[in-house]
Amino acid sequence: MLKRPRFTFKIMICILAVFFVPLSSGICSEEYDYINIAEPFTHKIPVAIPVFKALSEGSTQERVAQKSADMMQEALAYTGYFKMIDRGAFLVEPAEQEIVTDKIDFGSWTDIGAELLITGGVRMEAGVLQMEFRLFDPFRQEMLLGKRYTGKPENQRSMVLRFCGEVIKRLTGKAGLFKSRIAFVGSAGDSGTSGNGGKAVYVCDFDGKNIKQVTESQDIVVSPAWGRENRFLAYTAYSDSHPNIYITDLDSGETSRFAAYKGINITPQWVPGSSGLAATLSFEGDEDIYLLTDTGKIDKRLTKSWGVDVSPTFSPDGEKMAFVSNRSGSPQLYVMDMKSGSIRRLTYEGEYNTQPEWSPVEDKIVYSGMKKGRTDIYVIDVGTGEISRLTRDGGNNEAPSWSPDGSMIVFSSTRNGPSRLFVMTASGTDQRMLLEMPGQQKLPDWSSPAGK
Amino acid sequence: MIKKFNIKFILACILVLSFAFVVSCAKKTPEPQATSAEQQTEMAEKEKAAEAEKKQRQLEEQEEEISEQELEARKKAEAKAKKEAAEAKDQFLSEKVYFEFDDSSLTAEARDVLRRKAEWLRNNPEACVIIEGHCDERGTDEYNLALGSRRAESVKEFLVKAGVNASQLTTISYGEEKPAVKGHNEEAWAKNRRAEFRFCN
Incomplete structure (x- = not known):
């Protein structure tokens, strides 16, 4: 009866369109000891999120990689659980950074006090955006979570937020607020x-x-x-x-x-x-x-x-x-x-x-x-x-x-x-x-x- | 209007008087020395008729004058009544009922205002009235919407108890959405905690 400005929430549909592949199956999912449930915001977990790596050639990938890493930092910091370690303090040069478990020099992350490390890789081919993200515990030298997302380039934000949701779920056992x-x-x-x-x-x-x-x-x-x-x-x-x-x-x-x-x-x-x-x-x-x-x-x-x-x-x-x-x-x-x-x-x-x-x-x-x-x-x-x-x-x-x-x-x-x-x-x-x-x-x- | 009527009246009087003057002049025309009895009778009759006509005219003038005056008086009375009714209506509309903070009960002052309003509504049973309940900006939006409704309802209850037909009254709440005056102090708040009246449509 009343005319309203019409719009559609494509994001929700896009999220459904994005599919993901678990990168590791051996994750023990019942460990939530990273976030203290009683006092979750008084001790903020120091997290390092280096700029993601472009896995294919091209300046677009680099831009997407930079933007996605910033987006993930912002989204995770928003929750109040984390303290983002300034990238200027990192010991690893961006060009030399590795994103998979057996290549990462965990010592260079524990040295700056990173209790968690998130690495990412970005690939853009034939108009399809593929992003893979990994969450590590540098002290245990262990991958806690790994996901790969494939979708349209405009779904970049929803892919990043989806991984953020997985991170929160892995750390607290509860679904996050990133879709809300x-x-x-x-x-x-x-x-x-x-x-x-x-x-x-x-x-x-x-x-x-x-x-x-x-x-x-x-x-x-x-x-x-x-x-x-x-x-x-x-x-x-x-x-x-x-x-x-x-x-x-x-x-x-x-x-x-x-x-x-x-x-x-x-x-x-x-x-x-x-x-x-x-x-x-x-x-x-x-x-x-x-x-x-x-x-x-x-x-x-x-x-x-x-x-x-x-x-x-x-x-x-x-x-x-x-x-x-x-x-x-x-x-x-x-x-x-x-x-x-x-x-x-x-x-x-x-x-x-x-x-x-x-x-x-x-x-x-x-x-x-x-x-x-x-x-x-x-x-x-x-x-x-x-x-x-x-x-x-x-x-x-x-x-x-x-x-x-x-x-x-x-x-x-x-x-x-x-x-x-x-x-x-x-x-x-x-x-x-x-x-x-x-x-x-x-x-x-x-x-x-x-x-x- | 009144002046116009006076001028017309004076003009009419002048006309009548000048006519009477012409008539009386005619009467004084030198009579023939030898007049027969017949002629004399005829003259007397004519004079009588003229006299009667004159009297009749004067009577008509007088009657006209009286009716004009009556009309004037009636019009004045009507205008006065109209003015009074309009004033009463204006007062009914403009007088507001004020409340204490977070309170929907009626103060003694509010009851006085409402007694006058009840009288007006009883005298104007055809009037359909909307009672608006308002709050000041303090407090929270949803509760204030309910409080505004409560205020309008307590006004309605009072008026119905004072003999006003309930079917004349509807209530609406605007909460804190429509302040009467701007300002963020007690003076402004006191003016905004109110019930207002308006007519349906």
């Missing part, structure tokens, strides 16, 4: 008085690259949420002068109106293991959370308390729902057991706790908490109630969202003035701006592990 994407609301101008229009939902890669506008620009757009194979985005917009929930199919670019009940239709969230969504509606005169079918029909009213109940978020198994309620007088987080319907209050600290998101990997909830008029990001352990504060002393920090592997958090911050998107590790380290674009960006949502 982030949706957010971008606005053209400064948020002033009415008529600050030009807001739209945008989508970018995990690292802020490949920014695309996926909905029409309009006056008000809020809370985009990923769902169903990370192909659909649900959000609230005032396209029909009313806060209704719309769903945009990112593959086809089509948008349909999902829920348009009297009053507000806000904070949609897909329920794990179900095709339905939970959302806050007010058609009965009170803002409550309802379960909706995949066609937007009312399935069940979940909360019945008078006052605001908003922002549902689910545990990965779908058995528990956290949400915001002001039933106690101020907005606080509550947890509902979906089977029994029993509700308990989770947060007691602070007078204004909102925007919860349940970790995709553990029983922790990240949320925005306001203290003395300043909003910051906190994480609460659902079991113990233990709280850790992740941001401080820098504007308002809001709308946190976990990466699908639970290792990072994206959020919005006004620390530099206008609202911008930032990322940090799950422990709050390595805070940096995700992307630069004009206007303001807010309400980011990181895509789900396998699509809820």
